[in-house]
Amino acid sequence: xxxxxxxxxxxxxxxxxxxxxxxxxxxxxxxxxxxxxxxxxxxxxxxxxxxxxxxxxxxxxxxxxxxxxxxxxxxxxxxxxxxxxxxxxxxxxxxxxxxxxxxxxxxxxxxxxxxxxxxxxxxxxxxxxxxxxxxxxxxxxxxxxxxxxxxxxxxxxxxxxxxxxxxxxxxxxxxxxxxxxxxxxxxxxxxxxxxxxxxxxxxxxxxxxxxxxxxxxxxxxxxxxxxxxxxxxxxxxxxxxxxxxxxxxxxxxxxxxxxxxxxxxxxxxxxxxxxxxxxxxxxxxxxxxxxxxxxxxxxxxxxxxxxxxxxxxxxxxxxxxxxxxxxxxxxxxxxxxxxxxxxxxxxxxxxxxxx
Amino acid sequence: xxxxxxxxxxxxxxxxxxxxxxxxxxxxxxxxxxxxxxxxxxxxxxxxxxxxxxxxxxxxxxxxxxxxxxxxxxxxxxxxxxxxxxxxxxxxxxxxxxxxxxxxxxxxxxxxxxxxxxxxxxxxxxxxxxxxxxxxxxxxxxxxxxxxxxxxxxxxxxxxxxxxxxxxxxxxxxxxxxxxxxxxxxxxxxxxxxxxxxxxxxxxxxxxxx
Numbered sequence: 001x002x003x004x005x006x007x008x009x010x011x012x013x014x015x016x017x018x019x020x021x022x023x024x025x026x027x028x029x030x031x032x033x034x035x036x037x038x039x040x041x042x043x044x045x046x047x048x049x050x051x052x053x054x055x056x057x058x059x060x061x062x063x064x065x066x067x068x069x070x071x072x073x074x075x076x077x078x079x080x081x082x083x084x085x086x087x088x089x090x091x092x093x094x095x096x097x098x099x100x101x102x103x104x105x106x107x108x109x110x111x112x113x114x115x116x117x118x119x120x121x122x123x124x125x126x127x128x129x130x131x132x133x134x135x136x137x138x139x140x141x142x143x144x145x146x147x148x149x150x151x152x153x154x155x156x157x158x159x160x161x162x163x164x165x166x167x168x169x170x171x172x173x174x175x176x177x178x179x180x181x182x183x184x185x186x187x188x189x190x191x192x193x194x195x196x197x198x199x200x201x202x203x204x205x206x207x208x209x210x211x212x213x214x215x216x217x218x219x220x221x222x223x224x225x226x227x228x229x230x231x232x233x234x235x236x237x238x239x240x241x242x243x244x245x246x247x248x249x250x251x252x253x254x255x256x257x258x259x260x261x262x263x264x265x266x267x268x269x270x271x272x273x274x275x276x277x278x279x280x281x282x283x284x285x286x287x288x289x290x291x292x293x294x295x296x297x298x299x300x301x302x303x304x305x306x307x308x309x310x311x312x313x314x315x316x317x318x319x320x321x322x323x324x325x326x327x328x329x330x331x332x333x334x335x336x337x338x339x340x341x342x343x344x345x346x347x348x349x350x351x352x353x354x355x
Numbered sequence: 356x357x358x359x360x361x362x363x364x365x366x367x368x369x370x371x372x373x374x375x376x377x378x379x380x381x382x383x384x385x386x387x388x389x390x391x392x393x394x395x396x397x398x399x400x401x402x403x404x405x406x407x408x409x410x411x412x413x414x415x416x417x418x419x420x421x422x423x424x425x426x427x428x429x430x431x432x433x434x435x436x437x438x439x440x441x442x443x444x445x446x447x448x449x450x451x452x453x454x455x456x457x458x459x460x461x462x463x464x465x466x467x468x469x470x471x472x473x474x475x476x477x478x479x480x481x482x483x484x485x486x487x488x489x490x491x492x493x494x495x496x497x498x499x500x501x502x503x504x505x506x507x508x509x510x511x512x513x514x515x516x517x518x519x520x521x522x523x524x525x526x527x528x529x530x531x532x533x534x535x536x537x538x539x540x541x542x543x544x545x546x547x548x549x550x551x552x553x554x555x556x557x558x559x560x561x562x563x564x565x
Binding site: 116158162260 | 374393394396398399400416425
């Protein structure tokens with residue numbers, strides 16, 4: 001049994017606020033890494049465990065859409081069966097579109113209210129991205145979220161889900177359209193206008209189903225009074241106090257409810273708002289490769305991030321901590337910064353899962 | 356800068372329906388900028404600003420709340436100890452105006468403290484007005500609070516929200532200050548309004564005596 005005392009936490013615990021001199025040789029590795037993925041993906045029955053293992057450390061962008069669909073079990077690892085299964089799912093989605101967005105559709109008051117909410121949020125989803133300002137993309141996103149709302153009456157649409165669906169949308173869209181994922185804009189806006197509508201519908205359906213798959217294990221984060229997040233917070237406190245007592249004590253005596261609201265805010269949108277969009281895609285590679293446990297990893301990621309700023313936070317008082325946490329420097333992180341943080345989070349997670 | 360000298364520390368919350376411009380008002384006031392680039396607020400966001408009211412400095416700890424009902428649980432926990440409340444609706448969204456009374460009542464139900472409130476009709480820049488000035492005035496009168504129409508986009512009347520709120524806060528704080536100073540609630544000349552803040556603010560408050 002591995003206990004926390006037996007692990008030298010100091011060896012894991014990176015107190016540097018920035019990850020400098022990260023392994024930049026990843027570019028050189030890319031060629032062989034892509035090949036490894038291709039070798040797996042070309043098999044008739046794709047060995048999912050191998051794929052999970054490989055994907056955890058990041059998926060090459062050109063293979064992301066396929067790998068994500070597989071990791072979420074939306075796409076079958078059996079190549080022969082896959083096409084039929086995915087086509088059926090897509091047809092189901094199109095039918096739902098026809099039902100819930102039929103011409104002359106009458107919505108009741110509650111539905112009107114949520115439609116308005118979704119439309120407000122879609123307008124401000126990743127607001128500085130030209131892709132998300134495109135009216136066609138906005139309508140598509142509204143449909144996905146409204147159908148999600150209707151099909152999940154226990155929790156319905158909650159703000160933040162618009163953020164969570166956005167990586168899927170961009171990744172699936174980039175199969176057909178050139179996208180600059182750094183600036184999050186179309187390389188050529190006209191490409192979208194000329195794209196076969198059938199393919200756009202596929203992107204929409206796939207994004208919807210992947211959102212469903214991702215959220216199915218964490219629905220109680222979004223139901224009334226959000227019990228999943230309360231549990232998450234309690235666990236967060238327990239683990240942080242074990243790993244970094246000084247930080248824990250400083251945070252909990254300086255802040256009270258406020259700490260909860262930060263944890264709440266970060267986790268409601270799967271940490272995506274903590275990072276640049278492109279880095280968020282890298283985050284999703286790992287989260288999806290964690291399968292059902294991914295939300296637990298989110299907890300350890302938050303802890304790793306806070307511990308990174310531990311010494312700094314311990315010197316700060318209420319206002320300053322609040323300002324730091326409101327604007328965490330993680331927005332400046334590169335993909336390799338995040339990769340290192342994920343490894344740390346994984347190490348912490350291992351310590352606690354063995355206890 | 357914002358962490359310097361002040362006479363009073365006041366917790367302010369901003370309430371109103373989703374999309375009425377709460378975050379934009381605050382960003383215009385605190386950071387002097389307007390951007391279309393704001394995402395929906397999840398839970399609550401925090402801002403800080405020192406407000407000068409005549410010879411006094413009031414440090415505002417401002418909580419920007421999410422409008423969606425699902426977050427009511429978390430936003431309501433911030434009602435406690437709030438001394439200033441800004442109710443916001445959008446002049447181009449009739450429903451957001453109709454819902455203001457709901458927001459006011461949620462405050463009345465959950466706090467017994469007397470608060471300084473102000474009613475704000477935002478998006479004055481838009482041509483598509485759905486709520487008349489007289490309606491806002493009437494509602495504000497009913498609940499005995501000042502009323503102002505603003506445009507966060509054009510930075511119109513934004514400072515006035517806080518100036519008017521600040522004047523009322525100052526009057527209230529001076530009265531309350533006299534009342535409670537007999538009750539040893541003052542600390543280094545600073546009146547504490549919020550128990551949570553009480554526990555957490557000692558280090559910054561020690562140098563604030565005026």
